[in-house]
Amino acid sequence: MFRRVAIIGGGAAAATLLGELLERQPPQPLHLDWYTGGTGTPARGVAYGTTSDRHLLNVRAASMSMFAGKPRGFLDFVQHDDPAIAGTDFLPRRRYGDYLEAEVARALQQGNAHGHDVNIIPFTVDALVPERDGVTLIHGEESHRADAAVLALGALPPRPLSGVGPAALASGRYVVDPWQLLAGAASIKPPPRKVVLIGLGLTAVDVLLELAVQWPQTEFIAVSRHGLLPEAHLHKAAAPTDDSAELIASMQDAPEIHRWLHLLREACAQETDWRPVIDSLRPHTSSLWRELPLEQRARFLRHARWAWERARHRMPPQASESIAALEQSGRLQRQCGRVQSVELVDDALQLSLTHAGETRALHADMVIQTVGLNTDVRRTHHLLVQQLLTNAHITADPLGLGVQADTTGRLRHDGASWPHLFAIGTLLRGTLWESTAMPEIRQQARNLADQLLSD
Numbered sequence: 515m516f517r518r519v520a521i522i523g524g525g526a527a528a529a530t531l532l533g534e535l536l537e538r539q540p541p542q543p544l545h546l547d548w549y550t551g552g553t554g555t556p557a558r559g560v561a562y563g564t565t566s567d568r569h570l571l572n573v574r575a576a577s578m579s580m581f582a583g584k585p586r587g588f589l590d591f592v593q594h595d596d597p598a599i600a601g602t603d604f605l606p607r608r609r610y611g612d613y614l615e616a617e618v619a620r621a622l623q624q625g626n627a628h629g630h631d632v633n634i635i636p637f638t639v640d641a642l643v644p645e646r647d648g649v650t651l652i653h654g655e656e657s658h659r660a661d662a663a664v665l666a667l668g669a670l671p672p673r674p675l676s677g678v679g680p681a682a683l684a685s686g687r688y689v690v691d692p693w694q695l696l697a698g699a700a701s702i703k704p705p706p707r708k709v710v711l712i713g714l715g716l717t718a719v720d721v722l723l724e725l726a727v728q729w730p731q732t733e734f735i736a737v738s739r740h741g742l743l744p745e746a747h748l749h750k751a752a753a754p755t756d757d758s759a760e761l762i763a764s765m766q767d768a769p770e771i772h773r774w775l776h777l778l779r780e781a782c783a784q785e786t787d788w789r790p791v792i793d794s795l796r797p798h799t800s801s802l803w804r805e806l807p808l809e810q811r812a813r814f815l816r817h818a819r820w821a822w823e824r825a826r827h828r829m830p831p832q833a834s835e836s837i838a839a840l841e842q843s844g845r846l847q848r849q850c851g852r853v854q855s856v857e858l859v860d861d862a863l864q865l866s867l868t869h870a871g872e873t874r875a876l877h878a879d880m881v882i883q884t885v886g887l888n889t890d891v892r893r894t895h896h897l898l899v900q901q902l903l904t905n906a907h908i909t910a911d912p913l914g915l916g917v918q919a920d921t922t923g924r925l926r927h928d929g930a931s932w933p934h935l936f937a938i939g940t941l942l943r944g945t946l947w948e949s950t951a952m953p954e955i956r957q958q959a960r961n962l963a964d965q966l967l968s969d
């Protein structure tokens with residue numbers, strides 16, 4: 515087992531791994547260094563650091579436990595205060611943050627009782643050097659040794675889209691990080707009259723729900739290639755279809771995206787609701803993804819990703835109703851188009867959009883980039899990731915989906931896996947595809963804890 519483990523990251527993935535490790539009683543106590551990154555409350559991260567009750571979990575309460583071994587964990591936590599809450603409810607993400615914090619506090623106490631030693635270090639790790647028998651971590655002027663390290667960095671900081679001019683960026687009217695904007699939206703006075711959002715996924719939904727209330731006079735235009743919102747969950751939950759074995763076997767027989775879409779369409783057409791079919795694939799997504807040759811994965815990203823994401827990452831029904839009301843009131847318009855450029859013209863931003871062979875212009879007081887998670891380590895300014903890549907300690911996924919790793923989360927370099935350098939969560943998208951939400955992260959945390967503590 516590794517006795518001294520460094521966990522790098524201050525979000526839910528790091529907190530879950532910490533909890534898994536501290537509740538075990540290995541033959542010798544552990545020493546954990548938890549580098550929490552220094553911004554926000556440890557454990558909450560970007561997703562659960564929101565204070566707005568309009569920001570809802572997009573997964574039902576019953577499926578949001580932090581721990582694979584305690585499936586009712588989150589539900590028990592919220593029902594303790596309010597027994598009327600049902601497992602099928604979509605609760606505010608703020609409540610999930612409360613749960614994460616409470617579980618971390620409990621885990622620290624339990625770890626203490628088991629003799630484990632935890633050092634919470636509220637800084638970012640700037641560099642990391644893997645060596646034969648351990649790793650050295652550097653933050654500022656200090657360096658520390660550990661027997662093993664786990665990268666739990668979440669998604670990379672967002673980057674402006676190509677085509678956004680330097681004057682547009684410098685104007686402050688082009689917003690690259692929507693979460694930072696939401697944190698300070700109330701102080702923007704007067705609010706912009708016309709806002710364009712680029713991207714129409716769950717991030718756009720969150721931003722619209724919040725800003726529509728905070729800026730009641732503002733009009734919104736949301737642009738994406740297909741102009742479609744994420745699908746919505748139904749109020750009533752349905753269990754995933756349990757007869758998906760045949761579908762999965764057919765998919766495995768022909769690992770080809772065109773064929774898979776055909777099979778999925780056929781399977782969905784046989785059901786009254788397509789959602790349980792999509793959900794039934796979830797436990798198999800990683801193994802299906804691994805069956806796909808690289809060129810098929812690239813094809814999926816080019817042609818089918820948008821459709822998969824909107825069916826798979828659905829919005830809660832309440833969010834869908836609020837967005838529909840915003841559209842009906844005329845304050846939200848959706849448009850199809852690819853953004854080619856964003857320039858500052860006089861005192862406003864001008865977007866050039868193409869759609870169906872035509873180019874047109876849109877004008878806005880503010881443009882917000884809501885394109886979803888950034889996972890491309892090849893083009894990031896994240897200091898630690900840049901250093902690891904430059905020194906060839908890690909290898910980028912060829913399609914921009916994080917870093918190369920084996921299925922146990924061990925990072926790969928030079929065609930081999932490091933014995934003591936791991937990742938959990940979003941960085942593993944290229945290996946597992948489905949690797950950002952709590953149902954996957956908690957399973958990864960459990961497996962990783964097993965590995966770190968095995969002989």
Ligand SMILES: Cc1cc2nc3c(=O)[nH]c(=O)nc-3n(C[C@H](O)[C@H](O)[C@H](O)COP(=O)(O)OP(=O)(O)OC[C@H]3O[C@@H](n4cnc5c(N)ncnc54)[C@H](O)[C@@H]3O)c2cc1C
Nearest residue numbers: 523524525526527551559571572638639667668939951952
């Ligand atoms: C807005 C939003 C809503 C979501 N809603 C849901 C949901 O409803 N249900 C669900 O299951 N999933 C949801 N997700 C998915 C979400 O990614 C996961 O649930 C979870 O929050 C991921 O946690 P993480 O720790 O991997 O990443 P993050 O929460 O992003 O945490 C990463 C942490 O690493 C730190 N860090 C980065 N670099 C360093 C460094 N060099 N040194 C030290 N620390 C560093 C950062 O500061 C941050 O604290 C949502 C995601 C977002 C963005």
